[in-house]
Amino acid sequence: MFKHLHLKVGLFVIAVMALALGFLFYVLNARGFFEQQQHLNLAAGSAEGITPGVPITFSGMPIGQVTGVTLNDGGGIVIQAEVNADGARWLRTDSSFTLDKPIVGGAKIKVSSANLDSPQLPDNSTVLLLTSDPSQEIPVLIDRVKTILANIDHITRQDGELASTLANTRTITTRMTGKYGVLEGVLGSEENARPVANSLKNLENLTTRLNQVSAKVDAMLVKTDRWLFAADGVSEQSRQSLAQVHAMLVDAQGSLKRVDALLKNAVDISANIKDGTQDLAKLRAEVDESVSKANDLLNDINRMWPFGSGDKQIKLP
Amino acid sequence: MDLIINLVERTGAKALAWWSSIYSVLSFLGEAFATLAMPATWNRATLDTIIKQIYFTAVQILHVYLIYVVVISWVIISITLSTARNVGLFDQATEMIIRVLVLELLPFLTALLIALRSGSAINTEVALMKVYNELDALAHCKVEPMRFEFLPRIAGGVASVLGLTIMGGVLTLLLAYLSIYGLSASGLYPFATTIASVFNMKVLLGLAVKCGFFGLAVTALPIAAGLETPKKPFMVPVSVLRGMMRVFLALVLIEVLSLALKYI
Numbered sequence: 001m002f003k004h005l006h007l008k009v010g011l012f013v014i015a016v017m018a019l020a021l022g023f024l025f026y027v028l029n030a031r032g033f034f035e036q037q038q039h040l041n042l043a044a045g046s047a048e049g050i051t052p053g054v055p056i057t058f059s060g061m062p063i064g065q066v067t068g069v070t071l072n073d074g075g076g077i078v079i080q081a082e083v084n085a086d087g088a089r090w091l092r093t094d095s096s097f098t099l100d101k102p103i104v105g106g107a108k109i110k111v112s113s114a115n116l117d118s119p120q121l122p123d124n125s126t127v128l129l130l131t132s133d134p135s136q137e138i139p140v141l142i143d144r145v146k147t148i149l150a151n152i153d154h155i156t157r158q159d160g161e162l163a164s165t166l167a168n169t170r171t172i173t174t175r176m177t178g179k180y181g182v183l184e185g186v187l188g189s190e191e192n193a194r195p196v197a198n199s200l201k202n203l204e205n206l207t208t209r210l211n212q213v214s215a216k217v218d219a220m221l222v223k224t225d226r227w228l229f230a231a232d233g234v235s236e237q238s239r240q241s242l243a244q245v246h247a248m249l250v251d252a253q254g255s256l257k258r259v260d261a262l263l264k265n266a267v268d269i270s271a272n273i274k275d276g277t278q279d280l281a282k283l284r285a286e287v288d289e290s291v292s293k294a295n296d297l298l299n300d301i302n303r304m305w306p307f308g309s310g311d312k313q314i315k316l317p
Numbered sequence: 318m319d320l321i322i323n324l325v326e327r328t329g330a331k332a333l334a335w336w337s338s339i340y341s342v343l344s345f346l347g348e349a350f351a352t353l354a355m356p357a358t359w360n361r362a363t364l365d366t367i368i369k370q371i372y373f374t375a376v377q378i379l380h381v382y383l384i385y386v387v388v389i390s391w392v393i394i395s396i397t398l399s400t401a402r403n404v405g406l407f408d409q410a411t412e413m414i415i416r417v418l419v420l421e422l423l424p425f426l427t428a429l430l431i432a433l434r435s436g437s438a439i440n441t442e443v444a445l446m447k448v449y450n451e452l453d454a455l456a457h458c459k460v461e462p463m464r465f466e467f468l469p470r471i472a473g474g475v476a477s478v479l480g481l482t483i484m485g486g487v488l489t490l491l492l493a494y495l496s497i498y499g500l501s502a503s504g505l506y507p508f509a510t511t512i513a514s515v516f517n518m519k520v521l522l523g524l525a526v527k528c529g530f531f532g533l534a535v536t537a538l539p540i541a542a543g544l545e546t547p548k549k550p551f552m553v554p555v556s557v558l559r560g561m562m563r564v565f566l567a568l569v570l571i572e573v574l575s576l577a578l579k580y581i
Contacts, residue, residue, distance in 0.1 A: 005368070005369065005372050006368060008372060008376045009368045009372045009376055012375060012376045012379065012480060013371070013476075013480070015484070016479070016480035016483050016484060019483050019484060019487050023483070023486075023487060024521070026509070026512070027512060027513060027516045029509075030509035030510060030512055030513035031513040031516075031517070032513075053514055055510070061506070061507070062507065062510040065514065104405070104406065105408070105409060106409070
């Protein structure tokens with residue numbers, strides 16, 4: 001009636017039994033039933049969040065799990081854990097064990113071995129379990145947030161500084177949209193702003209006129225420049241005259257020195273009056289000549305160069 | 318006053334009916350276990366009927382069942398993985414899939430499927446045998462109905478639910494691995510660790526016991542309901558209706574009890 005009924009049922013039963021036994025073996029193997037386990041005791045201040053089954057991870061990979069939590073005679077917490085033989089080689093004498101309790105998700109014990117050259121942790125050794133629990137920091141954080149919120153509340157209250165500042169700002173910006181813009185905002189009203197606007201207008205006129213004046217001055221300067229510094233200009237002539245003045249002054253100086261010497265002679269040696277008188281006459285002539293030269297020159301300069309008021313003259317002795 | 322007395326009477330009648338049906342189911346189960354314990358039960362004929370029952374209940378629908386498991390598992394695994402990724406709990410996704418799908422949903426759905434397909438058929442068959450006096454005839458011929466008709470069905474049902482759940486569970490784990498890690502072998506170690514942390518011996522034993530109870534519910538309850546049928550043909554549909562309702566209540570009760578034992 002049914003073809004191969006026994007065969008099919010037999011296959012089904014064998015398949016189910018194979019799967020069941022295979023899965024059982026797989027689970028037992030994964031639970032470390034067939035391999036040597038290294039035992040570990042962790043000393044902790046609190047057993048909060050630690051239950052049998054909490055995984056022990058090294059670099060994020062599970063290597064073992066907590067098998068039990070007990071109290072010792074001193075009231076301390078002792079956590080028994082098993083680490084599989086493969087994972088046990090990462091446990092060193094200076095490895096640190098940290099209980100990681102995230103806000104979301106299960107707790108786990110993290111192992112970090114900074115120095116893999118250190119000797120391996122022996123079986124049944126006891127190590128200290130550190131705790132990093134962000135949830136313990138939450139109350140502190142909430143307190144601070146509360147203070148901040150209270151401050152913000154205080155600042156933003158109905159009659160607070162912020163409200164009045166904002167009201168003032170609104171007044172100012174409303175004024176700024178008036179006829180005189182920002183000026184009105186700064187000065188308070190249209191009446192106050194009008195004189196400033198008028199002054200600015202005047203300033204503008206003034207600047208225009210100043211521009212015209214400065215253009216005229218420019219033109220004058222160009223002319224003066226040409227008059228002064230052209231090849232046959234005033235400047236060139238004055239230079240020559242000044243050279244002559246210099247030469248004459250040197251002459252005058254030399255003459256005056258001689259006069260000085262002669263006067264000394266005249267005072268000291270009155271014997272040779274005749275010689276002295278001759279010398280004096282000669283000198284007088286020289287001085288006269290120098291002075292007349294200087295006079296001529298000064299007249300020349302005065303004619304060409306406006307030296308200022310004419311009461312400056314060379315004083316002769 | 319009459320109204321109250323009437324109400325009390327009706328409540329009493331209902332309670333008695335409930336009790337009698339519960340009692341008949343319990344006495345039937347007791348009889349079944351007693352028969353199971355008898356060495357005479359374990360003969361060639363009984364085994365042959367068990368094999369037939371397994372064939373009808375499990376092997377015949379195996380391909381349908383496996384397709385059904387693949388579809389349901391794939392949908393639920395996808396939803397779980399994307400949700401876990403969104404809320405940042407992807408590490409826990411494997412555990413969630415195993416706990417929800419393999420431990421709870423698959424056994425329940427398997428039992429429901431077998432109840433719909435085989436439980437209703439068994440209920441109808443037994444009800445008809447009862448109505449047409451076939452059971453009395455068998456008893457008259459010294460063929461005990463319990464030993465040759467009922468017990469093999471129950472045993473076959475339990476074996477079928479267990480077998481199909483194991484197959485579906487392993488298939489779901491494979492699908493979960495492929496969905497999370499793809500074809501790479503890199504996930505073998507973390508996957509094994511997660512499975513090891515979920516499936517301790519208590520959980521495995523609990524799963525087996527639960528599947529056993531499911532198998533019992535989907536076969537023994539329809540047989541008990543069929544046996545209660547009054548000898549009138551029009552009562553057969555009523556008997557099937559009652560039997561299937563009881564099966565459903567029993568499945569929910571077993572599931573709730575197992576969850577309560579596990580998590581409370």
